[in-house]
Amino acid sequence: MTIRQISVFIDDKAGSLVKVLDVLKEGGHQILTSTLADSPEFAIYRVLCTDAERAFKSLKAAGFNVLLPDVLALAVADEPGSAASAIRILSDAGISIRYMYSFRLANKGILVIRTDQTDRAKEVIILNKLQAVSESELSAMIKA
Amino acid sequence: MIKFPVPDDSCEYFDKEHETMTREQIEALQVERLRDTVRRCMSNPIYKKRLDDAGVTPESINSVADIRRIPFTTKADLRDNYPFGLSCVPLRDCVRLHSSSGTTGNPTVILHTQNDLDEWANQVARNLWMVGLRPSDVFQNSSGYGMFTGGLGFQYGAERLGMLTVPAAAGNSLRQIKFMKDFDTTALHAVPSYVTRLYEVMQQEGVDPRKDTKLKVLAIGAEPHSEEQRQRIQNMLGVKAYNSFGMSEMCGPGVGFECKEQNGLHFWEDYYIVEIVDPETLEPVPDGEIGELVLTSIKREAMPLLRYRTRDLTRVLGRTCPCGRNHVRIDRMKGRSDDMMVLRGVNIFPIQIEKILMNFKELASNYLITLTTDEDNDNMTVEVELEELFTDDYARLQDLKREVTRQLKDEILLTPIVKLVPKGTLPVSDGKAVRVVDKRKVYQ
Numbered sequence: 001m002t003i004r005q006i007s008v009f010i011d012d013k014a015g016s017l018v019k020v021l022d023v024l025k026e027g028g029h030q031i032l033t034s035t036l037a038d039s040p041e042f043a044i045y046r047v048l049c050t051d052a053e054r055a056f057k058s059l060k061a062a063g064f065n066v067l068l069p070d071v072l073a074l075a076v077a078d079e080p081g082s083a084a085s086a087i088r089i090l091s092d093a094g095i096s097i098r099y100m101y102s103f104r105l106a107n108k109g110i111l112v113i114r115t116d117q118t119d120r121a122k123e124v125i126i127l128n129k130l131q132a133v134s135e136s137e138l139s140a141m142i143k144a
Numbered sequence: 145m146i147k148f149p150v151p152d153d154s155c156e157y158f159d160k161e162h163e164t165m166t167r168e169q170i171e172a173l174q175v176e177r178l179r180d181t182v183r184r185c186m187s188n189p190i191y192k193k194r195l196d197d198a199g200v201t202p203e204s205i206n207s208v209a210d211i212r213r214i215p216f217t218t219k220a221d222l223r224d225n226y227p228f229g230l231s232c233v234p235l236r237d238c239v240r241l242h243s244s245s246g247t248t249g250n251p252t253v254i255l256h257t258q259n260d261l262d263e264w265a266n267q268v269a270r271n272l273w274m275v276g277l278r279p280s281d282v283f284q285n286s287s288g289y290g291m292f293t294g295g296l297g298f299q300y301g302a303e304r305l306g307m308l309t310v311p312a313a314a315g316n317s318l319r320q321i322k323f324m325k326d327f328d329t330t331a332l333h334a335v336p337s338y339v340t341r342l343y344e345v346m347q348q349e350g351v352d353p354r355k356d357t358k359l360k361v362l363a364i365g366a367e368p369h370s371e372e373q374r375q376r377i378q379n380m381l382g383v384k385a386y387n388s389f390g391m392s393e394m395c396g397p398g399v400g401f402e403c404k405e406q407n408g409l410h411f412w413e414d415y416y417i418v419e420i421v422d423p424e425t426l427e428p429v430p431d432g433e434i435g436e437l438v439l440t441s442i443k444r445e446a447m448p449l450l451r452y453r454t455r456d457l458t459r460v461l462g463r464t465c466p467c468g469r470n471h472v473r474i475d476r477m478k479g480r481s482d483d484m485m486v487l488r489g490v491n492i493f494p495i496q497i498e499k500i501l502m503n504f505k506e507l508a509s510n511y512l513i514t515l516t517t518d519e520d521n522d523n524m525t526v527e528v529e530l531e532e533l534f535t536d537d538y539a540r541l542q543d544l545k546r547e548v549t550r551q552l553k554d555e556i557l558l559t560p561i562v563k564l565v566p567k568g569t570l571p572v573s574d575g576k577a578v579r580v581v582d583k584r585k586v587y588q
Contacts, residue, residue, distance in 0.1 A: 009541075010566055011569055042541070044541075
């Protein structure tokens, strides 16, 4: 029900991001979406890409401070109000979100959510019939 | 009660007899006092063995140059013989001790007899008199009191001279400024970076030091600073700032001080034998060349130190002076022959930083300490590589940074700027990690 995200710790110097992207390029990984917040001194570059586990290993071998956390990817209808409905369900269940970002894929909106209450979130998703995509489902959507 | 004489205000010298000695007189007195000191050291088993091994007896000292036959003493000797192993009198004759913070192992402890304290006060009084202070002056001391010798050392010296003293102690800038205004402070002792801080606060409070205070003399020391910094401080406050040199091993402040010429610090050769040696060969270097300062205290009872390696790098500027004092003039300190850093008056070794960083399993072993001068304040930045990314949560990384900062502050007594950096990004030189980069203006 969860997917794996790549999180890379980089500093605020010019060229830091390029080094990460070069590794992904070398491995032939396709980036679905990525996010980089502005933050003083250091940043965490978060990426969803194809073949995340292999990308993680390549980055680790290249000496990066890298993590492979599980995140939830909720697919919602590509229409106004769908994100609000999904997040309200989580919110009503008392699940707090550490961070979230979103992108569009195969006529769906994908909400990528990191929470410290993953197990509880999974229950809520099942009970409320939300659609959480798996890595294989995500791959199928890319090819579609 | 013993009364110490204070000369007339019009006299240029606090202790004319000793201050105006000729070179011949200075050297004759040094030979005599060195002999006494060697004799006193013979009562200590550690010193006795060293002196015996080197074949040195009091009677064999016939010139100042004979000091070169005596083995060096180092900070390690003080630590190894902690706390009282190098004392030369019974403890019942001692009345005070001062100690370094000792965070790199055993602290160093220095013992004082009542005579040692009296002589120390005389040295400090001599310095303050030399720059024009008289009993009618008001002396404010912004040094920390307690184990740090800058507090009590200046306190007793200023009292000996007969000034009204304001033992304000460290910190609380608003209170310092209030005292200065209310008590008509004419002289202030402070570390140079703190003077800058005080000036900033004065500006914020709308206090003009030239109009609103009676300040005329600053004694600055305990922290390396450049001539440019001194000029800036003088211009800020509109006063003369005189450089002071001291170290707890020799007593504390009072060892050397600038006269009104501001052309080097007179090191008092009736109290110390001053050598400048090549830190590698340990052979003397000619006057004018930079080497390591080696000091022998020749008028101390409790704990004289023979040829103590200060690790400070400096040079001899001259042995005469228009002020009439022929005590050697030593340049401001140029650096260190070991890796000790002096920041805002605090002595710090990289190993102290390393020890703390190693406690964190989240951190890698590579780190870099950078010292900078930012708007006249000296700062330390500690960059450390992350070992494993244990979270991708900014808040947790900030928590780690805060905890590292807190533990470092407990260790070095200053708050460094801590930066977490990715693994493999810190500089390496010839395959060896670069640990300290000093970008402060002082050593340039």
